[in-house]
Amino acid sequence: xxxxxxxxxxxxxxxxxxxxxxxxxxxxxxxxxxxxxxxxxxxxxxxxxxxxxxxxxxxxxxxxxxxxxxxxxxxxxxxxxxxxxxxxxxxxxxxxxxxxxxxxxxxxxxxxxxxxxxxxxxxxxxxxxxxxxxxxxxxxxxxxxxxxxxxxxxxxxxxxxxxxxxxxxxxxxxxxxxxxxxxxxxxxxxxxxxxxxxxxxxxxxxxxxxxxxxxxxxxxxxxxxxxxxxxxxxxxxxxxxxxxxxxxxxxxxxxxxxxxxxxxxxxxxxxxxxxxxxxxxxxxxxxxxxxxxxxxxxxxxxxxxxxxxxxxxxxxxxxxxxxxxxxxxxxxxxxxxxxxxxxxxxxxxxxxxxxxxxxxxxxxxxxxxxxxxxxxxxxxxxxxxxxxxxxxxxxxxxxxxxxxxxxxxxxxxxxxxxxxxxxxxxxxxxxxxxxxxxxxxxxxxxxxxxxxxxxxxx
Numbered sequence: 001x002x003x004x005x006x007x008x009x010x011x012x013x014x015x016x017x018x019x020x021x022x023x024x025x026x027x028x029x030x031x032x033x034x035x036x037x038x039x040x041x042x043x044x045x046x047x048x049x050x051x052x053x054x055x056x057x058x059x060x061x062x063x064x065x066x067x068x069x070x071x072x073x074x075x076x077x078x079x080x081x082x083x084x085x086x087x088x089x090x091x092x093x094x095x096x097x098x099x100x101x102x103x104x105x106x107x108x109x110x111x112x113x114x115x116x117x118x119x120x121x122x123x124x125x126x127x128x129x130x131x132x133x134x135x136x137x138x139x140x141x142x143x144x145x146x147x148x149x150x151x152x153x154x155x156x157x158x159x160x161x162x163x164x165x166x167x168x169x170x171x172x173x174x175x176x177x178x179x180x181x182x183x184x185x186x187x188x189x190x191x192x193x194x195x196x197x198x199x200x201x202x203x204x205x206x207x208x209x210x211x212x213x214x215x216x217x218x219x220x221x222x223x224x225x226x227x228x229x230x231x232x233x234x235x236x237x238x239x240x241x242x243x244x245x246x247x248x249x250x251x252x253x254x255x256x257x258x259x260x261x262x263x264x265x266x267x268x269x270x271x272x273x274x275x276x277x278x279x280x281x282x283x284x285x286x287x288x289x290x291x292x293x294x295x296x297x298x299x300x301x302x303x304x305x306x307x308x309x310x311x312x313x314x315x316x317x318x319x320x321x322x323x324x325x326x327x328x329x330x331x332x333x334x335x336x337x338x339x340x341x342x343x344x345x346x347x348x349x350x351x352x353x354x355x356x357x358x359x360x361x362x363x364x365x366x367x368x369x370x371x372x373x374x375x376x377x378x379x380x381x382x383x384x385x386x387x388x389x390x391x392x393x394x395x396x397x398x399x400x401x402x403x404x405x406x407x408x409x410x411x412x413x414x415x416x417x418x419x420x421x422x423x424x425x426x427x428x429x430x431x432x433x434x435x436x437x438x439x440x441x442x443x444x445x446x447x448x449x450x451x452x453x454x455x456x457x458x
Contacts, residue, residue: 026330026333026334027085027086027087027090027330027334028083028085028334029079029085029087029327029330029331029334031331033075033327033331034327034328034331036068036071036072036324037072037321037324037325037327037328039068040065040068040320040321040324041357041410043064043068044317044409044410044432045431045432045433046432047064048431048432049431049433058309058312058313058316061313061316061317062316064320065316065317065319065320066320068320068323068324069319069320069323069324072323072324072326072327073091073323076088076090076091076326076327087326090326090329090330091323091326094322094323094325094326094329095322095323096278097322098318098319098322099282100269100278100281100282101189101318101322101413102314102315102318102319103282103285103286104143104145104262104266104285104413105145105311105314105315105413105414105417106285106289106311106315107262107265107285107286107288107289108142108143108145108146108149108259108262109149109310109311109417110289110292110293110311111255111258111259111262111288111289111292112146112149112150112255112259113149113292113301113304113306114252114254114255114258114292114293114296114300114301114304114306115150115250115251115252115253115255115256115259115304116250116251116252116300116303116304117151117153117154117248117249117250117251118246118248118249118250118251118303119246119247119248119249120157120158120160120244120245120246121158121245121248122158122241122242122245123158123159123160123161123162123165123230123241124230125223125226125227125230126223127158128155128158128159128168128222128226129219129222129223129226131151131154131155131158132155132171132172132175132176132219132222133175133215133219134151135147135148135151135172135175135176135180136175136176136179136180136215136219137180138150138151138176138180139176139177139180139181139187139188140180140181140182140183140184140186140187141184141186141263142186142259142263143181143186143187143188143263143266144176144177144178144180144181144187144188144412144413144414145177145413145414145417146259146262146263147176147177147180147181148172148173148176148177148414148417148418149414149417149418149421150259151172151176152172152176152418152421152422153304153305153421153425154248155168155172156421156422156425156427159427161237161238161240161241161244162229162230162233162237162241163233163234163237164229164230164232164233165229165427166427166428166429166430167222167225167226167229168226168427169418169419169422169427169429170429170430170435170438170439171218171221171222171225172418173406173409173414173415173418173419173435174218174406174439174442174443175215175218175219175222176414177406177412177414177415177418178402178403178405178406178411178412178415179211179214179215179218179402179403179406180211180215181402182204182207182210182211182398182399182402182403183204183205183207183208183211184201184204184205185199185201185204186263186266187204187402188360188401188402188405188412189360189413190355190360190364190398190401190402191204191398191402192266192270194364194368194394194398195270199394204398206395207395207398207399209454210395210399210450210454213449213450213453213454214403214446214450217446217449218442218443218446221442251297251300252296252297252300254292254295254296255292255296258288258289258291258292259288261284261287261288262284262285262288264284265280265281265282265284265285265288266281268280268281268284269281305424305425307424309420309424310417310420310421310424311417313416313420314413314416314417314420317416318413318416321410325358328358329358332354332358343455344392344393344395344396344455345396345451345455345456347367347393347396347397347400347455348396348397348399348400348447348450348451348455349400349447349451350367350400351364351367351396351397351400351401352399352400352401352403352404352447353400353404355400355401355404355405355411356404356405356407356408356411357408357410357411360401360402360405360411360412364397364398364401367397368394368397392455395454395455396454396455399450399454399455403443403447403450404443404447406439406443407436407439407440407443408432408435408436408439409432409435419435
């Protein structure tokens, strides 16, 4: 009963900013304003295939990002001058979120780079599956980003002697970087946004059946896939893997304190009023990263193959993404109630599908605001009143936003970072379209099953 009341309190709190926004109205932007965002995504997908040597350098990525982001920002400024709509405020809001986003990713990347799980286990299917399972649980304690950057390097080290490993990065992104982070607000940004707006901290634990079903199926598929790949390994690779086995030992333990400090900063962002929460939380993250660089034992970063390249790539590309997606988010906010969604399964698929290509936090907020109301709360859709089950709708939106972030490299922050780390370490990863094809083939049937198990069409 308490959890239900807390969930209903969320919708009341979310309804208030929705009413305030309605007084001003979401920005009325032309549909063509989404074109730079679409072209940017296509460029990120195509250039690595068409011009791999050019795309390899972060300087060239910055040039491409600027080609899309600078004209979009200039157009938003011109549009405000021409129409009086506060497009610059909308851009500033998204860039403020980008700063928070990159501070969190950058601090976690820096601190985790000073934690070395030294040693080398045999890269057997059971070992790899265990690492992915542990990562799915750990994601709820240190976030999908923290778990991803903490575990990807040990997983790469364990499997460096093997030849058939292209699937490992894909399944790692599925589980550790996305599917695992459903059970606490620390797990994924949209859930943290719900916590900031009134969802009880422990409410997301009620989503354990969905978490267990999805992660259990994916881990079982990974174990079967990796077992087949393992049997294809040449004898010399397996012999080398056995010969180079060493017991695991954890080094750089001081950074565990800094990881806890970063999580404290995240919570401060929710406890303190704006703008002090973002300011204090951001300074806390910077402090933890600085202390990590100063106090991590000399040489540990080098042993961990730590470089600034992957985080620089993420910072460059997502800066352009955050700028160019402003029109898309505004159009979604303005026309979302015209989609005609009235069933939990529709919220699951639409919120999830958009979260695969847009920032899943504002997508989550948009759909929960649309569904705000009372216990038997209502939604006005095309002039007709629809009655919705609040907690079930929130569960559908939460699962969609978290799970379907795994469908593309840009669906969630750590996805692209894991790809960048793997590429730099020499592990071949799928292209943008290659990853999308694999994720759809593997995950979409599972999401259909989840729909019928938990969000059955009514």
